[in-house]
Amino acid sequence: MSFAPLKGIRILDLTSVVVGPVATWRLGQYGAEIVKLESPEGDLMRGLGGMSPTGQHSGAYLHLNRGKRNICLDLKKPSARRVVEALVESADVIVANMRPQALERLGLDASTIRTKRPDKIYCLITGYGTDGPYAGQPTYDSVVQGVTGMAGLMLERDGAPGYIPMLICDHVVGEITAGAILAALLQMRSTGIGATIEIPMFETMATFVLQEHLAQQSFAPPVGPFGDLRLLSPHNKPVKTSDGWVSFTINTDPQVRSFLAATGREELVKDERFSSVAARAKNVGLWFSVRGAPLTGKTTSEWLSIFRAADIAAMPCHTLETLRSDPHLEAVGLFLKDEHPTEGSTIALRPSISIDGSYPSAGTPSQPKGWETRTILNDIGLTGDEIDELIAEGAAREATS
Template sequence: MSQEIANCPPGPLTGVRVIDLTTVMFGPYCTQIMGEMGADVIKVESPEGDIGRQTGAFRTRGMSAAHLMKGRNKRSVVLDLKQPDGLEAMKRLAQTADVFVHNMRPQAARKLGIDYESVSTWKPDIVYAAATGFGEDGPYAERPAYDDLIQGMSGVAGLYGMAAGEPRYAPTVMADKTSGLFLLYSISMALFHRERTGEGQKVQVPMFECMVSFLMNEHMQERTFEPSQGEAGYQRLLTPHRRPYPTADGYLCVMPYNNRHWQRFFELVGRPELVGDERFSQQSARSKNIDALYAIVAESMLSRPTAEWIALLGKADIPCGQMNTPEDLFDEPHLKAVEMFPKIEHPTEGTLRHIKVPVKFDKTPGGLHRHAESLGASSAEVLSELGYSAEAIAELEQRGVTRTAEG
């Protein structure tokens, strides 16, 4: 049964072929977006398949909610790279590609024969992206890495502890997805370089370093200077009063930021005398007195219901918003208006909720052009494109080198 969707407009990456050996979230999130933007993403899986196929809710085993999201716009091809014929098929496939991306540790990639030195002999102008836990030049290069570990090591969990008194992991796979965006822009830049020069290159995207860079952008603070003027940490983000504020009947997110916002806020809550308070009159002073300032906000919000605050703050042009849970988002008025979660019909999984591409390109919007596939659904198709006969494909399948949808 065809997984292709007719009439999907082209994306900015239409014509780019990506060989995707990544698993779980870090790499697949990157290649999901590349697929949405029009790239021909060929997801090469082991005979056991990506473990993400088994993660979370599902109707059919191997077609989990996680895979239905990250596996869309990709063709699933099974190759056992531990067998010589599987590696030979991979070589042929790489020779047709623009991008080769994996999330294996360096030693594992070398052992399989898919390190950059090997792949670049197959296709010298390939953009080869290694999505790893740690940079290859450091002592952790061969360590395994998962989202929780990197959240802890990079400072995410520690920041929760500094703000709330107890270290916690963010309730989203923050390190994987943030690093996935680093991977996406790195590949895109390497493709741009190749377009200009004809040169391929190896791109290393280590989760640990990416997350440290991401977090320390604002948290360097006093450690920016040598000698150090104090400890790292941006205090506005670490005050215990920075949170959704309880109102008379719920919670509200409110964010006065500049001088005008604070002047209007103090007047609105009946504290006009604070407009001239030296602690709060300028941004630099507010930063030093953020605990006291946000405590005033917290105390003030208790006096009215959420809807009343939203109306009053909105009229005063003070940034504010409803606090939502994930379940609330399906009925959120703006998201409904932009059709953020359209219904789609999957050929095997029935009616599903989709997530639209959040960015807009006027000329090349891309979108959903292929449903997430069962394991090996495109093996025969892709191997046939590489010149394998039906008989040769059947023999490879019999020997466990590949697996097709029928196998």
């Protein structure tokens, strides 16, 4: 039996780009019906996420919008706004990541919707919340990386700030959002009462950073400087081998002794500076220079064999190209071949979480803009003539390819 605990739950997806689509994609994997509403201009990620055969379905868009039904409406038209009211009425959960001011103009803010229907779950993802001096300002992942100190961690380690080259804040906040909605659904099922959820990216990711890097400053008075000094060490990087790079971590005293013996540095086993977790913490800079020294005497494969024999956690440091051909990912079937209605053959990613020994459905391919406009309008009770009229006046749009 397929794992679909959210079957029967309809989610109206008013999100775009990455953070919101991540949240609704995750809920779709658990069986929720996702109705994605797009403007005639479409989700920016359709083109921003990279090249595609038609220019309308970047790879990132494909992966983040699987399993979602698509309706296209022009909310500048009064008749389209009436349709949105019907969509809201038909949904259990509304998820948005537009700016609060824009939602208020459209009557799609939490206060307006939940005053009429307190049983609805309304979730708003913002950059900086709706209070405080930053409220209402626009943001993107890289901006959040900067303002939360995440990019500044690279300044501590490498001498210059830098962004993590993936949309880490969008993905983390998106997953946290999905979890919050799941909790609200549990409450709704037991009480019949909905919830208004607000997920500010700044505070959420600042907490994410500070849980580790407030560190010694977590005490009053502080017992040391900000930052996890192990993670901030300039030597805390993959280690060079004769033909590539290897990633490993050694934390416990037995692991350290095994590592030093495996790398031919047995004389350091008795060095008091490295003999215990506490000693290595006091000499963290020196210790990481030892463990981060190049291992160019052997290949990556040879070092992996040695480390595995010594029960040390180690793996090759992949590039994007070698990750795609990783034998483990191939063996467990992470990559799926798919046919998209407009883009042809594509590579999809199956869900990574198994439940009772099986994986949730990966969902249907992402849809062209307006692909199910007519069907969804019919679902919420509009007649064929009413749908034709909306399309004729441009309030609703159908996919053209």
